[in-house]
């Protein structure tokens with residue numbers, strides 16, 4: 001099973017960052033939380049900070065971990081390890097994705113998400129709805 005970290009990056013208006021995978025990637029044009037596969041000898045947090053810098057050219061701060069979601073796609077299985085994060089610095093430049101959006105909570109479910117992300121999105125929405 002591949003271990004993949006992903007970032008739920010929240011801005012100061014409580015919008016969440018969503019990125020669309022490009023046509024040439026696995027799961028083409030699906031929306032996801034940016035991140036990537038854990039390399040040997042790095043922690044999940046180190047992986048996520050590295051991946052976000054590689055993919056988006058920004059530095060983030062990890063705020064909180066959310067429960068890992070195990071998902072079986074038809075051809076592979078994934079353990080998707082999510083973290084709530086804040087933007088710290090850097091100009092946002094898309095290095096791999098087709099496009100991105102900053103979305104309010106009521107807009108998030110309209111996107112065509114990668115299947116493994118959907119339980120994570122619901123967990124996040126339950127958390128913030130419980131707070132408000």
Ligand SMILES: Nc1nc2c([nH]c(=O)n2[C@H]2C[C@H](O)[C@@H](COP(=O)(O)OP(=O)(O)OP(=O)(O)O)O2)c(=O)[nH]1
Nearest residue numbers: 004006026027032033034035036037078114116117
């Ligand atoms: N990054 C990321 N990948 C996801 C998410 N949901 C989901 O099913 N995936 C899948 C898509 C890919 O098959 C796999 C992650 O691969 P990736 O291509 O993004 O990661 P990577 O940059 O480390 O990969 P690579 O180019 O080194 O092969 O996990 C998600 O929210 N974020």
